[in-house]
Amino acid sequence: MKQYLNIIFTLSFLLFSLLHCSTPSAQAPVPAPPTGPTDIIKILKKASQYTTFIRLLKSTQVSDRLIGELRDPDDGKTIFAPTDKAFTNLKSGAMNSLNDNQRVELVLFHVVPVYIPLNQFQTVSSPMTTQAGDSGDGEFPLNVTSAGNTVTLMTGLTKTRLAGTIYTDGQLAIYRVDQVLQPLQIFASRSSGPATAPGKAADVAEKSKASSLAMHNLALFAVSVIAFALSL
Numbered sequence: 001m002k003q004y005l006n007i008i009f010t011l012s013f014l015l016f017s018l019l020h021c022s023t024p025s026a027q028a029p030v031p032a033p034p035t036g037p038t039d040i041i042k043i044l045k046k047a048s049q050y051t052t053f054i055r056l057l058k059s060t061q062v063s064d065r066l067i068g069e070l071r072d073p074d075d076g077k078t079i080f081a082p083t084d085k086a087f088t089n090l091k092s093g094a095m096n097s098l099n100d101n102q103r104v105e106l107v108l109f110h111v112v113p114v115y116i117p118l119n120q121f122q123t124v125s126s127p128m129t130t131q132a133g134d135s136g137d138g139e140f141p142l143n144v145t146s147a148g149n150t151v152t153l154m155t156g157l158t159k160t161r162l163a164g165t166i167y168t169d170g171q172l173a174i175y176r177v178d179q180v181l182q183p184l185q186i187f188a189s190r191s192s193g194p195a196t197a198p199g200k201a202a203d204v205a206e207k208s209k210a211s212s213l214a215m216h217n218l219a220l221f222a223v224s225v226i227a228f229a230l231s232l
Contacts, residue, residue: 038070043167043174044081052087053110060104066111070172076115078173080153081166082180090180094187102186108132109140109155109183115171118162122146132183139185151175157182 041063044050057063069075087095098106109132116124127141134140143154151162160179167174 038067038167038169038172040066040079040172040174047081047166047176049083049085050081052084053081053107056103056107060100060107062104062107062111073171076113076171076173078112078114078116078175080110080112080162080175080177080181082110082177086178086180090182098186105132105140105183106180106186109142109181110177112142115173117168117173118149118151118165118175121151133185140183142181142183153177153181155181156184157187 041054041057044054044057054063057066066077066079070077095103109130111131112128113131121144124144124146126145127143130140130142132140141156145152145154153160153162158179158181160177160181163176163178165173166176
């Protein structure tokens with residue numbers, strides 16, 4: 001009896017070993033290495049002639065913000081990158097007169113919070129909303145018109161065309177512009193003197209009119225006195 005049990009045990013062991021060796025082990029799939037967000041600064045450096053825009057992206061920390069947002073594959077961006085020459089074409093001292101908050105707004109005005117391929121600008125609502133603020137309040141309007149491959153951007157102070165595609169990957173598009181997009185919120189007040197409020201303007205006009213009338217009456221009185229004196 002013991003001999004039969006040993007045989008059964010041996011056969012069972014051999015059968016178990018055979019099944020274990022012939023069955024492939026299930027292995028978890030190796031995840032692909034995570035893909036980092038697109039390096040906007042590296043792209044612009046490679047394209048050259050964007051030194052000033054790169055400096056603004058860094059100093060305002062907008063580049064860090066965009067890189068963080070692009071970690072989300074569902075978060076697209078479109079960037080209009082002005083060339084160095086575009087900045088030199090601004091009025092003298094225009095950039096130096098901006099405070100830190102205005103510099104941030106200026107950079108964000110060049111960023112649209114969605115990915116727009118070149119062939120889809122004709123379907124974009126105008127004015128576009130930029131990351132500087134809502135275009136509905138009239139402070140950051142960025143109007144766009146498209147005719148074929150010609151895309152024109154208008155801010156109320158700037159009118160320029162897309163001069164070329166620097167980069168596009170389905171999530172991020174960077175286009176070259178040969179002028180700095182100047183938002184009304186920042187630059188409109190700098191191009192004209194302070195406006196007089198309507199109420200104050202009316203008061204000033206009324207006072208001026210009254211003063212002129214008083215001078216006219218005084219002149220008539222003086223002439224009358226002189227004529228009376230001569231008649232004596």
